[in-house]
Every structure is written in C-alpha cells, then in structure tokens.
Amino acid sequence: MRMLAEARQEQDRQGLPLDLQAPARVETATFALG
C-alpha cells in the first residue's frame, strides 16, 4: 500500500495529465486588446 501511495505521489509530481500530453505541433499567436 505504501509503495502504491508513493508511486501515486510521484505520478502527481509529474503534472496534470493534459499538461503531460504535448501536441504534435504548437504555434503561437500574439495580440493586444486594449
């Protein structure tokens, strides 16, 4: 149980799932709406 809990904590430290899935391509848009 303790090992499972530690494994879970380590997994948590890596980040939230969506943030761990890198899209194949990322572009950037930059704008200002004053």
Place this chain on the structure above:
Amino acid sequence: MGYAGGRKVDPTYRSMGDHTETTQVDFDPVLISYLEILQHVWASHDPRRNHFSRQYMNAIFFSGEAQKAAALETMAAVQARLGREVKTVIAPLERFYPAEDYHQKYYLRGHPALLAEFQRHGYDDARFRESRVAARLNAYVSGFGRMTLLERELPSFGLSASAEQVLRRVMEEGSGASCG
C-alpha cells in the same frame, strides 16, 4: 499575459516603457488555425478606436511571413467591411516578455481550491503560467465555455473529485467575471 511591441528591456507592470499589455496564446493548428484566432481577435475589439496610450492599444504582433500575410489580409477585409480606416496596429513581434506571476491566469487565482490542484502536483510559477489545464480553467471560471464542453473534457484534466465539484459549482453559479 505579458509585454511586447516596445524597446525597453525587461519591462515590468510598473515600468513598462513603450510596451503594450499583450496576450500570447500557444495553440495546436490541428485544432484551430491562426486565421480563426485572428477572427476572434477582430471580433473582440473596436478596430476604429484610436489608442491613447501604448500600454492599452489594440495590436496584432505577427511572427513570420505567413502570420504577417494573414494579419494584413484580415485587416483589409475588416477595413472593407467597416468602410473606415482600421486603427489596430499590425507589427512584427520582436520579443514577448511574460508579465509578473500575479498577472497570469488572473481569474483562476481567485479560486484557492483549484489552485491547490497545481500545488499538489508541484507546479512552480513558470509551469503554472504555461499549463494548458490552467489556461482552460481560467477560461471556465471567467465565464467562457459551456457545461457540456466542460463535462466532456473534465476527465482529461486529472483534477481531484472535490476540485471538479468546485469547478462545476462555479460554472453553475456563473460567478466568474466575463472579461476578455
């Protein structure tokens, strides 16, 4: 959020120099095109408005020839539709300086139970600023996005059950500010 368009090195909110308060969005072109983003940008401000300060002007900062062509093309279309000169500035992006941490994901910062999720996962300020989950939560709590979409994508966020409930409650109450 950040600062762009000026010459001052390392601008800050209190010492912005000739920069403009600017939004920078990372996007997956498979899901949304630059052109579609530009259409949202044009629809989200009055292009006829004169800007009275560099800090708060309307601008599109392009990177590369393709973005430049798209920005100019959409500006011409807006101008033709309005029949008036467009005051929105179209300029090359020289450099984007991220704003101070307290400006990032501003509305999400008002929800401690949701912020705790990021702390639990060991996010530092830079990772929080770049987080896709934080960007989406910030949009939901500030009044963008519908419950049906939220329910569809909520499992992919990996939030705790209690944080999911908080988010649903915020959505149901519509308590988030609606601000572009």
